Amino acid sequence: MSSDCQWLEKLPRFSKINFNLYRTWLLLKQVVPDYAEMNLYFITGSKGKGTTAAALAAILTASGIDTGLITSPHLISICERIKVNNRDIPEQDLWACVRRVRQSLPPLPGKYGTWIFSEVLLAAGIFWLRQQGVNTLVLESGLGGRLDPGNVFRRPRATCITSVTAEHQGILGHTLPEIAREKAGILKPYTPVVTAAGGESLELIEERAHLFSAPVLAAGRDFAWRQKGARAELQLPGRHISFVPHGFETRASRVNKAMAACLAGLYPGISSEAIVRGLQEPGLPGRFEVWGTSPAVVLDVAHTPESVANLIEAVAARFAGKDVVYVAGFLADKKIDEMLRQMLATGARVYCAPVRDARSFVPGPVPAGAEIFPGISAAVEAAAARTEVLCVTGSFAAVAEARLFLSKQSGFARMSWIAKGGDGGRNAVH
Secondary structure, eight states: OOHHHHHHHHSOSSOOSSOSSHHHHHHHHHHOTTGGGSEEEEEEOSSSHHHHHHHHHHHHHHTTOOEEEEOSSOSSOGGGGEEETTEEOOHHHHHHHHHHHHHHOOOOOGGGOOOOHHHHHHHHHHHHHHHTTOOEEEEEOSSOSTTSGGGGOSSOSEEEEOOOOSOOHHHHOSSHHHHHHHHGGGOOTTOOEEEOOOHHHHHHHHHHHHHTTOOEEEBTTTBEEEEETTEEEEEETTEEEEEOOSSOOOHHHHHHHHHHHHHHTTSTTOOHHHHHHHHTSOOOTTSSEEEOSTTEEEEEOOOSHHHHHHHHHHHHHHTTTOOEEEEEEOBTTSOHHHHHHHHHTTTOEEEEOOOSSTTBOOOOSOOTTEEEOSSHHHHHHHHHTTOSEEEEEESHHHHHHHHHHHHHOGGGTTOOEEGGGOSTTTTOOO
């Protein structure tokens, strides 16, 4: 491990001192003075922001636009976080850019705390993108919205709030209205915002958008993806697109990809053909990622009750009538009992295990019917021999461990990766 890698890994993930954007602004002005000239699409939300960001970047790339994509967290390699035209940053380039940022750190007044991981990686990513001649960036927020380092961009092309649910309540607020206000902190004057939020959260977003004269495009009202047999009917402002998806799309992924299509279609020059090509590209790993058939393995980073409900619905639709085992590994601050009960209510077996993370929950008393294993790999190995469908879910660390374990097993070596169930359309939703 290089000294630059060690230095980056030791940086705090969050700064508890004066959590604000001044540090990010100071750093970017020092390292990438022209950062604000990039065409930015800034995406936040409680769920689905990674899928939306990846789909939008794929559409823009399919349109012939060199497009950068910065997401978080990564599943296997930190290089996954920074891409150009769906290609990860080479590892040597990443550490060279981190070294450049490290050497360029400006003096920081004590009252502003210390540099944090996400700020440094954002600066390194943007520095690399500018080196590659990239002018368009799709940026997924890391936490919240208002105080996320990405919010230092003052004039994005468009913003997106995918959804609003209870998350990171110690930082974002203890109620949905408080969290919605934090998310809505990314809105900018006259800049369109696309959202799938509903109810009171949508009302709060629209109130803030009105103050900024920012157009709001809401899922179900202004755009939608409706499945009619094997065909997807995509209704966007000013256009209608009908196509046959390459493979299975969950209800959640349809909403997220519809947001991406809406964002892309806001500006002239993005054809319907490019939108379809982009939507057919594989998504990010660990988002209803399906491997093989005997057993079929689903990898999905669902770690909220809402996400688990969507996962259960997708598994039931994709694998109707099949025997299912869920392997779950969550962090301690999640609603673990509630999510385990959701899985058990389907009649499936549930194996739970700690993950390799300091914040992991240590399995103790669990709902009746759930079984405890010493680790994710042990749970996966046991489940694989006993079921037709093995679904690994929970934290990124849990899914990453399962993915690495499966890739090293001879019994799984011949398994072909199916992006979103991609099978040439034979298993499209009917």
